Amino acid sequence: AQSVAQPEDQVNVAEGNPLTVKCTYSVSGNPYLFWYVQYPNRGLQFLLKYITGDNLVKGSYGFEAEFNKSQTSFHLKKPSALVSDSALYFCAVRTSLYSGAGSYQLTFGKGTKLSVIP
Amino acid sequence: DAMVIQNPRYQVTQFGKPVTLSCSQTLNHNVMYWYQQKSSQAPKLLFHYYDKDFNNEADTPDNFQSRRPNTSFCFLDIRSPGLGDAAMYLCATSRDREKVYTFGSGTRLTVV
Numbered sequence: 001a002q003s004v005a006q007p008e009d010q011v012n013v014a015e016g017n018p019l020t021v022k023c024t025y026s027v028s029g030n031p032y033l034f035w036y037v038q039y040p041n042r043g044l045q046f047l048l049k050y051i052t053g054d055n056l057v058k059g060s061y062g063f064e065a066e067f068n069k070s071q072t073s074f075h076l077k078k079p080s081a082l083v084s085d086s087a088l089y090f091c092a093v094r095t096s097l098y099s100g101a102g103s104y105q106l107t108f109g110k111g112t113k114l115s116v117i118p
Numbered sequence: 119d120a121m122v123i124q125n126p127r128y129q130v131t132q133f134g135k136p137v138t139l140s141c142s143q144t145l146n147h148n149v150m151y152w153y154q155q156k157s158s159q160a161p162k163l164l165f166h167y168y169d170k171d172f173n174n175e176a177d178t179p180d181n182f183q184s185r186r187p188n189t190s191f192c193f194l195d196i197r198s199p200g201l202g203d204a205a206m207y208l209c210a211t212s213r214d215r216e217k218v219y220t221f222g223s224g225t226r227l228t229v230v
Binding site for chain 2: 032036041043044049051088090094097106107108109111
């Protein structure tokens with residue numbers, strides 16, 4: 001089964017410091033990987049995705065992620081954390097649905113709570 | 119802007135009283151999804167519509183149903199809500215073969 005794992009329930013970082021939120025994947029074939037952010041009582045906001053091409057993907061709000069095939073990882077990074085970055089972050093992988101060719105869903109990791117300390 | 123809209127944002131219902139959550143989209147995406155997200159957990163797929171075809175996940179309780187009267191709208195019906203159904207319900211859309219998944223803001227359901 002195709003899945004992603006987020007090994008950390010919580011990450012704490014000081015404002016202005018670089019942040020990393022970890023994600024590893026288990027996928028047969030080429031993975032399509034995504035990062036979403038969720039603020040309290042809100043839906044999921046898309047940050048970035050890796051489909052193919054450059055291993056370093058740049059996304060919204062200054063976030064980026066590095067696809068590493070040998071380590072099967074897709075860690076989310078930001079050079080300088082802001083207090084407003086404090087939220088729940090989900091890594092996801094596109095997985096097939098049985099309903100029809102070309103039909104897919106996102107399967108999520110359990111999420112990592114990021115707290116940026118002023 | 120094209121988007122996915124969920125109503126209401128917050129819904130309080132009584133134990134056992136049927137409730138309906140709604141989702142609309144202006145993206146003209148052919149696939150619509152309902153996810154359930156319990157506190158501090160990952161979203162879990164309940165079912166999806168591929169065009170007009172309804173597809174249930176194997177472990178989705180019978181208490182949950184869905185309707186999609188047209189491309190733009192999709193409804194989640196909970197026939198007899200229990201305390202364990204309290205959660206955030208997320209609607210999402212995508213188009214065939216496009217690697218884009220757009221989520222609504224969610225409906226937070228409370229069962230009292």
